[in-house]
Amino acid sequence: MKILVTGGAGFIGGHLVSALVADGAEVLVLDNLRRGSLDLLTPMISSGAVQFVTGDIRDNVLVKQVMHGVERVYHLAAQSNVLGAIQDLDYSFTTNVLGTYAILSAAHAEGVNRVIFTSSREIYGEVESLPVAEERPLRPKNAYGASKAAGEIYCRVFQDTYGLDVSVLRLANVYGPGDRDRVIPIWLDRARQGKGLELYGGSQTLDLVPIATVVAALRRAAETKMSGQAVNVGSGVGTTLRDLAAHIQGLSGVHVGLRILPPRSVEVTRFIADVTRMRTLLGIIPDANPLAGLAALWDEFTGSLL
Numbered sequence: 001m002k003i004l005v006t007g008g009a010g011f012i013g014g015h016l017v018s019a020l021v022a023d024g025a026e027v028l029v030l031d032n033l034r035r036g037s038l039d040l041l042t043p044m045i046s047s048g049a050v051q052f053v054t055g056d057i058r059d060n061v062l063v064k065q066v067m068h069g070v071e072r073v074y075h076l077a078a079q080s081n082v083l084g085a086i087q088d089l090d091y092s093f094t095t096n097v098l099g100t101y102a103i104l105s106a107a108h109a110e111g112v113n114r115v116i117f118t119s120s121r122e123i124y125g126e127v128e129s130l131p132v133a134e135e136r137p138l139r140p141k142n143a144y145g146a147s148k149a150a151g152e153i154y155c156r157v158f159q160d161t162y163g164l165d166v167s168v169l170r171l172a173n174v175y176g177p178g179d180r181d182r183v184i185p186i187w188l189d190r191a192r193q194g195k196g197l198e199l200y201g202g203s204q205t206l207d208l209v210p211i212a213t214v215v216a217a218l219r220r221a222a223e224t225k226m227s228g229q230a231v232n233v234g235s236g237v238g239t240t241l242r243d244l245a246a247h248i249q250g251l252s253g254v255h256v257g258l259r260i261l262p263p264r265s266v267e268v269t270r271f272i273a274d275v276t277r278m279r280t281l282l283g284i285i286p287d288a289n290p291l292a293g294l295a296a297l298w299d300e301f302t303g304s305l306l
Helices: 011-022 042-047 060-067 082-087 089-109 143-160 183-192 211-223 241-252 276-281 294-302
Strands: 002-006 026-031 050-054 072-075 114-120 166-171 173-175 197-200 208-210 231-233 258-261
Touching: 002 011, 011 026, 011 042, 011 211, 026 060, 042 050, 060 089, 072 089, 072 211, 082 089, 082 143, 089 114, 089 143, 114 143, 114 211, 143 166, 166 211, 173 183, 173 211, 183 197, 183 241, 183 294, 197 241, 208 211, 211 231, 231 276, 241 258, 241 294
Parallel strands: 002 026, 002 072, 026 050, 072 114, 114 166, 166 231, 173 208, 197 258
Antiparallel strands: none
């Protein structure tokens, strides 16, 4: 099977590509390398297991070219950072909305069997009660969430109107090896250097989900008839950022302080996913302890796994 992974050089994409190659799939990666890296992919590219194309999903001609002969698409390419979306609204909109439209349009034209679209918990915005089920209305709080909500709506249109088989996964806060510029890798790196941790606001509760769970969900979504239902992918467990900080402080074995800074108004402060659909539709059972993978990440940051 020939599979296209957009954003395959990114954090989640790289792990997914590795799993697909292990399955024996023929994988084509399209990535503009604005945020991604070839570190993980280089051995697979060199061996011929992965074909890599440097390019942008907003390039309609290129997207149609790489889509030819593809049977399945994992669409991960995006401006995938809340603050980054605010800093560059134009890139966020054109990539996450127009780029998603380009992928869906080309997939439909080329007769692709299924598209798996990675959405985000940001589409729900600030909620009044937890956990959050997929039936909740889409009320994004920031530009990133709005762009993902628009992408979901286009997915629905292409499925309902044009018959394209699209699966939508709404990812919680994913963490694991190779991530950067988000709270866990930033805090681990600061703790490694003996620096204090900085927390904006202090009242946040996140649903932290290991990358292995997300990759498993992506693979299952490709084989499962979801009948147009979006699926949350998370741990179903809430972790306060204060507890996360304490956990990382414990891993460091040295005293690193926690500095509370003014909250950032664009950030969602409370989210826990209702993972009932993930369990029943995809058969994915999340780890009861979503922080179980932090010790291995700490070892990686301190060099013991290198």
